[in-house]
Amino acid sequence: MIDQHDPHTGLHSEQGALRGEHPGRARNPIVKVRDLAWLEFEKPDLDRAEVFARAFGFTVSLRTQDELQLRGADAGVPCVLIRRGARSRFIGPAFMAAEPTDVLRLADVTGRTVTALPESVGGVTVDLIDPSAARVRVVADTHELPALPTQQPLTVNVGHDVTRVNATQRPPRESAAVQRLGHVVLQTTKYLATLDWYLEHLGLIVSDFLYYQGQRERGPVMSFIRCDRGSTPTDHHTLAMVLGPANRYVHSAYQVSDLDSLAAGGEYLLERGYRRSWGIGRHIQGSQLFDYWRDPDGFLVEHFSDGDLFDCTLEPGWAPMTASGLAQWGPPATKDFLGIKPGREAFRELRAVIGALRQDNEFDLHRLRGLLKVATS
Template sequence: MDVRTAHQDLHSERGAPRGEHPGRSRNPVIKVADLAWLEFEKPNLDRAEVFALDFGFSVAARTPDALWLRGTFAGSPCMVIRRGRTSRFIGPAFRAAERADLDRLARATGTDVQDADVPGGGRSVHLLDPSGFPVRVAHCAESLPSLPEQQPLLLNFGTDHSRRNTTQRPPREPSRIQRLGHVVLETRVFGRALDWYLDTLGLIVSDFLFLDGQRDRGPTMAFLRCDLGDLPVDHHTLAMHLGPGNGYVHSAYQVTDLDAIAVGGEYLKERGYKRSWGIGRHIQGSQLFDYWRDPDHFMLEHFADGDLFSRDLEPGWAPMSASGLAQWGPPATRDFLGTNPSPAKVREVLHALRGDNELDPARLLGLMKAMSS
């Protein structure tokens, strides 16, 4: 396949025009290999574990003060939930490609390499991104072994009849999480945060979104992937967008296929959990999706069949809009878009407009128009 055609008509075949963001750093400090895990605090670890098992995680380790969750793939855990006074997202941990990358990163940022409290042990560097999120880069000493998989269903297509004399009866059970795919963050300092992740961690942009009529002001959302050269990787490992808030939006976890998504969704619905949006197929990233809220109101996504890009694909550009989020599926909900009116949201907007950040009235109006279009 000619990689230049993946973003046809979005000038990706010739790179960014003069003055437009190139979507990558010329000389990053390191190039992380993937997301490792996400860190949260919650006051009730028992309740968090019940939801985790219903959503499809397995428990990697449990202490009185920490719950480590994992998927079926070999590697590091997906998530750690530490006991805290309130429910909050702490930050992401990325996986270093080599142990020596931690030393290089520590020298460049004036930090230290420390022991990581991940199951199996390891080392990590603790950083702070421009949005104020703690970011860890870790190298694990031991890899968790793989667990039994939820096998994909054998499908018949047209005249290709692979399944004969056999019925389809997938059991009603949780979608078995395979791995952590990506995290999405909202930030008031989008441009500064974007450049930090490109320059410090070596991420590269797969797609930019911009506000209608404000293309000349640059992007307001970016989908970033790891740079592993010719090896195709997830369309995005981290996505960020400009907004009045400063925090976690959602995280996404890969499952086997569409049936795993659908059956797992029925399982969650029967247990009283709230679907935020789904089932559908995205445009940027192309993945099948289904979004749910946990008991602490954090949004988590089941996904399957996402795009994989190698290094040589240049960024695509598209206008930001609610209708542009999916190829098919139900309309994006207010809950997913974060547009439900509330006193807290009003305070958030007023605080953002008064602060030293990249949100101004024109940007705010553009974002409101995009989320209603």
């Protein structure tokens, strides 16, 4: 007999939490941020970083001897700020305050100081430290970059809905023009404490929780978190957070216009010798079309398109975490994407596992067993 079982059945529960499980939002957050503003990195070779950034689809908005600012086509602030440093490292995210007074409120409640940002971006920031020791900026009154021309989605005949007649499709093989920064994914050894901190301080709300199979009663180990803008729909996740053996950056994602842009942009990157980590496919949580790449410094970056948008009324979904549950269709998740490809990164993660098990945090032997099952499930 042919097995008719769909391995994706039940992977995206929309029935919500069981009694006593995490509600996915804070009752009275200090502020509610509007969006992710930018990400900050340090890298030793800005020339190499710029070459990849242009191939990936960014536009350079500022370049000096010691700094590189990258933007998308949408109006707003730069997506990525890179400063010259002795080694490659992620510094932290910056979130855009809904109102300038929110920066003052955060500073007052947390005992931090409001400081001016560099003139290249303008405005002010309050710099906070989350429970994973990451620097988190909340910014306001920044300079607004004007919108740029961008790639337009192709006119597509869908089924019997004909919109293109006597015209061919010949999308150019060029870089996939980045429109905007979508989200960042962070790993933490203190998942619940860090999750609650973001919900309480920044007013973020959870779209989906994932838990290890057989360990739901021990609580979630990953959350996809969005901004709360009331009735205005926002990305399924602006921040995603996952329990792991080390506090680190996992990946960041940048929106492009459509599937053709994403696919042609991938061919453009391959022709220039860059390494695809995983793709092309469509996610389950968030529904995005995705394509993951490694930049020359080893950072994982994603092109995405067609993601889910939720308003504040939708409650969190709950689902088990599995490797097959990462995508509705597409190639299986690679060892590189899962962090288990033999090499320096895998050795570093193994060393982090050994260190984490010796410390007092949420990553214990039960969680390690759950994580090991993910890669083969």
